[in-house]
Amino acid sequence: MGIGGIGIWQLLIVALLLVLLFGTKKLRHLGNDLGGAIKGFKGAMKDDAPPPKEHPNRVQDLRS
Template identity: 45%
Template sequence: MGAWGIGHWIIVLVIVLLVFGTKRLGSVGKDLGDAVKGFKKGMADDEDKQPGQLKDETRNSSDSNTSARNDERNQR
């Protein structure tokens, strides 16, 4: 099973509980969960915004390229 067996992990868990206490560990877990939820929400918001922005940028750049070509043709 490797260098660390189940007995070692139980001892580590007991020591962590004694050092930090259950209340502090609970609040750290809640804060970590909220941070993960916020990160996922932010990633979802970015994905929703990007496709629309890319379409607008592409449309604007193609419009400006078309108008530049028309200007060149009109000057000739």
């Protein structure tokens, strides 16, 4: 058994059917588009703004 009860032979049959239905060129374009979408999503989720710096004249609380 493989992933979620699906064996290697079932995965190979599904892959073969996808290649027969869409062709390798179409699947390659779909893979590139999906990869670009994931890359864009990760870039949007990344916080590009630097963390705010404390003001140098700010008085710190000395209570301990």
